[in-house]
Amino acid sequence: MLAIIGGSGMTKLASLEISHRQIVRTPYGEPSGPLTFGKIDNQEIVFLARHGHGHTIPPHAVNYQANIWALSLFKPKSVIAVVSVGGIRADLTPSTVVVPDQIIDYTYGRKCTYFDKTDRPITYTDFTHPFCLETRRHLLLAAEKANEKIIDGGVYAVTQGPRLETVAEVNRLEQDGADMVGMTGMPEAALAKELGLPYAAIAAVANHAAGRGTSVRAIPLEEVYAVLEKAMVSVRNILGHLVKINDG
Structure with a gap:
């Protein structure tokens, strides 16, 4: 079974033949919504909309612990x-699709570990490679089979949100080595690593970060959503090919 967590621009999978939805309870509260089960090309899929039905949960308020636990x-x-x-x-222009290979975490106040109890020994998780190398390779192979252009590698800076960054903040991120900026990669990736889940991200570039690109003006959100939907067409095509590789 392949698990897919959908973010902004992907609150559902149009190609998913839904069999049922299931509400899952966890020791960490409720996930963002029911898990959706079904098939793509006869391959089993479980899907979860990270921001909930109707895209109502902001990045800093997502229950990442419950989401990852439920999928596990x-x-x-x-x-x-x-x-x-x-x-x-x-080169990470709007509508580009990229498979990041590293993360820098700028979030704060989020529940970021399953090992926060004092009644057991401290557990340290190796986060040298935040994304599963084999799963990343499968994504790149799926893009090749789907004839979709994809960029291999990049540093994903994860900020708190829900506001977007200032030009000065993006300048700092770039100086730190970041290639892209979003709001949901952490603690999601770290929690998946703690549970031993093979986890990787596929990122759709919705817009130039603040102060980048040919214009420094703020881009209207309706334009951002239009670009994001274009990128998501490629993402869905890649995922459609990935399910066959994942089943092999």
């Missing part, structure tokens, strides 16, 4: 996180 109960072979980002690096 069904022992997926891989977890694919669909995220939208702003492009910092020059």
